[in-house]
Amino acid sequence: MQQLFKPEEWFSNVKGDFLAGAVVALALIPEAIAFSIIAGVDPKVGLYASFTIAIITSFLGGRPAMISAATGATALLMTPLVGDHENGLQYLFAATILTGVLQLIWGFIKVGNQIKFVSRAVMIGFVNALAILIFMAQLPQFENASWVVYAMVAGGLAIIYLLPRLTKAVPSPLVAIIIITLISLATGSTVPTVGDMGELPTTLPSFSLPQVPFNLETLKIIFPTALAISMVGLLESFLTANVVDELTDTASDKNREAKAQGVANFITGFFGGMAGCAMIGQSVINVQSGGRTRLSTLSAGVLLLFFMLVVAKWVEIIPMAALVAVMIMVSIGTFSWGSLRNINKIPRSETAVMLTTVVITVFSHNLAMGVFAGIALNAVLFARKLADLVFVDSLLSPDGNNRIYNVAGQIFFVSVNHFLKAFDFQEDLESVKIDLTHAHLWDQSAIAAIDKVVLNFRRKGAEVNLVGLNEASATLIDKLAVHDKSDDLHDLSSH
Amino acid sequence: MKILLCTDGSLSSQVSYEYVAWLGSQIEVEIEILYVTDQRKVQAVKTKDFSGSIGIDSYQNLLDKLVEIESESAKINHQRAKYILQEAKSFLEGKGITKVKITHTTGFLVDQFYKFEPNADLIILGKRGENANFAAAHLGSNTERIIRASHKPCLVTPRAFSPVNRILLAYDGGKSCQKAIEYLTNLSAFKPLELHIISVAHHDGKNATQHLEEAKNIARNKEFNPICNILFGDTEPEMEKYVAEQNIDFLIMGAYGHSRIRNLVIGSTTAQMLQGSQIPILLFR
Numbered sequence: 001m002q003q004l005f006k007p008e009e010w011f012s013n014v015k016g017d018f019l020a021g022a023v024v025a026l027a028l029i030p031e032a033i034a035f036s037i038i039a040g041v042d043p044k045v046g047l048y049a050s051f052t053i054a055i056i057t058s059f060l061g062g063r064p065a066m067i068s069a070a071t072g073a074t075a076l077l078m079t080p081l082v083g084d085h086e087n088g089l090q091y092l093f094a095a096t097i098l099t100g101v102l103q104l105i106w107g108f109i110k111v112g113n114q115i116k117f118v119s120r121a122v123m124i125g126f127v128n129a130l131a132i133l134i135f136m137a138q139l140p141q142f143e144n145a146s147w148v149v150y151a152m153v154a155g156g157l158a159i160i161y162l163l164p165r166l167t168k169a170v171p172s173p174l175v176a177i178i179i180i181t182l183i184s185l186a187t188g189s190t191v192p193t194v195g196d197m198g199e200l201p202t203t204l205p206s207f208s209l210p211q212v213p214f215n216l217e218t219l220k221i222i223f224p225t226a227l228a229i230s231m232v233g234l235l236e237s238f239l240t241a242n243v244v245d246e247l248t249d250t251a252s253d254k255n256r257e258a259k260a261q262g263v264a265n266f267i268t269g270f271f272g273g274m275a276g277c278a279m280i281g282q283s284v285i286n287v288q289s290g291g292r293t294r295l296s297t298l299s300a301g302v303l304l305l306f307f308m309l310v311v312a313k314w315v316e317i318i319p320m321a322a323l324v325a326v327m328i329m330v331s332i333g334t335f336s337w338g339s340l341r342n343i344n345k346i347p348r349s350e351t352a353v354m355l356t357t358v359v360i361t362v363f364s365h366n367l368a369m370g371v372f373a374g375i376a377l378n379a380v381l382f383a384r385k386l387a388d389l390v391f392v393d394s395l396l397s398p399d400g401n402n403r404i405y406n407v408a409g410q411i412f413f414v415s416v417n418h419f420l421k422a423f424d425f426q427e428d429l430e431s432v433k434i435d436l437t438h439a440h441l442w443d444q445s446a447i448a449a450i451d452k453v454v455l456n457f458r459r460k461g462a463e464v465n466l467v468g469l470n471e472a473s474a475t476l477i478d479k480l481a482v483h484d485k486s487d488d489l490h491d492l493s494s495h
Numbered sequence: 496m497k498i499l500l501c502t503d504g505s506l507s508s509q510v511s512y513e514y515v516a517w518l519g520s521q522i523e524v525e526i527e528i529l530y531v532t533d534q535r536k537v538q539a540v541k542t543k544d545f546s547g548s549i550g551i552d553s554y555q556n557l558l559d560k561l562v563e564i565e566s567e568s569a570k571i572n573h574q575r576a577k578y579i580l581q582e583a584k585s586f587l588e589g590k591g592i593t594k595v596k597i598t599h600t601t602g603f604l605v606d607q608f609y610k611f612e613p614n615a616d617l618i619i620l621g622k623r624g625e626n627a628n629f630a631a632a633h634l635g636s637n638t639e640r641i642i643r644a645s646h647k648p649c650l651v652t653p654r655a656f657s658p659v660n661r662i663l664l665a666y667d668g669g670k671s672c673q674k675a676i677e678y679l680t681n682l683s684a685f686k687p688l689e690l691h692i693i694s695v696a697h698h699d700g701k702n703a704t705q706h707l708e709e710a711k712n713i714a715r716n717k718e719f720n721p722i723c724n725i726l727f728g729d730t731e732p733e734m735e736k737y738v739a740e741q742n743i744d745f746l747i748m749g750a751y752g753h754s755r756i757r758n759l760v761i762g763s764t765t766a767q768m769l770q771g772s773q774i775p776i777l778l779f780r
Binding site: 008019020023024026027160161163164167168169170171172173174243246247249280281284285287288289290329330333334336337338 | 544545546547548549552553554555557558561565603
């Protein structure tokens with residue numbers, strides 16, 4: 001039943017969803033502001049984006065109860081685009097729209113089904129790299145800062161971390177922000193505030209076209225950024241969807257989510273927002289606060305807009321130090337500490353994949369690059385492991401004239417050397433039987449290896465028999481092998 | 496006949512067992528008892544954590560916590576399901592029905608229903624479920640959805656059992672009514688009972704007479720001797736009046752009337768009869 005509107009996805013948990021939405025909205029405000037600052041744009045860009053993305057994904061998304069908004073992962077990719085161009089903000093809007101279009105395409109070609117290529121090790125590398133980058137993005141706030149800033153950050157962290165041990169009835173990051181702001185006001189300190197970082201929203205977001213020339217030049221500027229954002233956005237969204245799937249023990253529709261993210265970013269670009277995606281931390285907060293259905297996402301979006309318009313003039317006086325404390329907590333919460341604790345238990349190759357993802361990301365400041373490096377290394381290491389699983393044992397007949405080789409495993413480009421080493425061509429035999437019942441030949445390299453084995457034995461005067469080929473392997477031999485086509489034998493010299 | 500009996504262990508379900516037992520005493524039946532643990536109840540674990548703060552390894556910690564809470568309640572639910580199904584089975588076996596299969600799944604009854612429906616010739620379910628102890632005149636939400644979704648005849652049982660002696664077929668000539676009369680006349684369980692057929696006339700009664708004649712002939716051909724009547728006035732109150740006056744204790748009707756718009760949901764007459772009625776209603780689509 002492919003029904004777009006299912007009542008149980010909306011109204012099965014109204015009270016819990018609404019409360020969770022409120023908690024999430026309050027937690028989203030500082031994050032959206034902080035991510036805007038990471039991207040190098042006015043706080044209102046992130047806030048507008050969080051509003052539109054949350055609302056649109058609540059209706060279209062494939063994972064009820066997942067929170068999508070302006071995120072660190074996407075913001076980090078935007079920094080160069082915004083910083084390197086005079087008209088950076090407008091290019092960002094254009095890139096956001098293009099991101100949406102690309103994600104829609106990913107959705108239609110069902111990229112959600114390909115998420116299986118991203119292993120758990122790469123995923124852990126992804127979140128760890130994300131956590132490190134968010135943390136690093138806070139460091140500029142400490143440059144030439146007075147001791148007051150350090151004290152405020154430390155105080156804020158203490159409140160966020162310790163308050164939930166006393167009471168779980170109020171959002172602790174919000175309490176931290178309020179207390180730090182009050183202290184800052186009371187002492188009349190001159191630490192930098194959110195107001196110093198740029199404009200805050202005073203009205204509802206309104207429709208406008210990005211002020212960029214519509215030509216190939218613009219496309220060249222925005223395309224690489226949009227492509228990276230579209231992929232990183234979907235990756236984090238799928239990862240978050242898996243997290244929420246596990247937490248709520250329900251299933252999600254990844255391809256529908258990809259399309260929803262696409263539509264959300266496409267529209268957000270026209271309403272003065274930056275591209276975003278699903279947020280792991282916020283989604284966990286949502287579930288933790290009792291949110292289970294689409295209503296939680298919708299109420300988070302609507303309440304965010306309400307709060308940001310109501311409290312806009314108060315937001316200005318929040319010291320940046322308070323936001324930095326929230327962001328440090330976000331980065332601590334995002335990091336997978338378990339991956340460090342268990343580093344001895346996890347296979348070394350997987351740790352290598354995880355670390356590669358982290359290191360490449362941190363140096364390139366590009367999560368997409370890190371993930372691709374991780375996937376590539378993972379594939380190579382996996383191929384190597386698979387190649388180790390080629391077993392050849394042999395049996396000599398009592399008269400010493402015939403030998404049977406039993407081959408088991410996957411024969412492909414990585415494993416051919418291992419495979420060839422198992423044969424003894426020096427032995428004096430009348431006939432050789434090679435039993436491939438438990439083997440599979442995958443590619444040209446495998447066929448070439450078989451050729452080599454057969455021809456080598458023939459040169460030594462032994463009759464060679466291949467038996468037990470499965471259908472796919474036999475077809476490949478028919479097409480590519482030379483040992484069974486005597487005319488082609490001279491080709492082997494050119495191999 | 497294969498019967499799918501949907502139960503949730505409520506009082507209303509107990510009544511359905513009795514009707515199943517009655518059917519089983521008349522004809523040979525094969526019964527699948529279905530209990531669906533409602534996922535919503537498991538899912539919406541009430542966490543009272545509004546701290547909005549994500550600590551170290553928050554996702555893993557939260558997952559562990561949820562698994563712990565939910566495994567407890569799930570265990571209880573499984574026990575409950577086993578108990579309910581076992582009780583239903585032994586009740587039916589006590590009444591001499593041997594072919595009883597019990598099935599337990601988790602999810603939403605409405606979503607799971609389609610998997611079991613094709614194997615059944617008749618669906619039996621209580622009028623109101625365990626979640627519906629308030630607003631007693633209303634139809635249980637699950638019941639209504641099942642009736643809407645089902646392609647098979649549905650027997651909706653009332654809040655109390657009474658022996659079946661007189662059955663009433665409300666006939667309006669519609670497709671679902673034609674199915675109903677065919678089904679009923681082919682069922683030997685109904686042979687010994689007193690059959691009433693009524694048709695409700697709104698204006699001149701010409702249509703109604705024609706329909707009634709048609710139904711009468713079908714029934715007579717199958718060796719029934721129906722008592723036929725035409726009622727004048729509004730459908731629901733007239734039918735209810737007739738049921739009360741004639742001591743009818745089993746009602747058969749089409750789930751859909753003639754009015755097109757109402758076809759989107761179940762027929763308005765059907766809905767009203769289901770709500771108001773004290774007797775079992777067998778519905779046809």
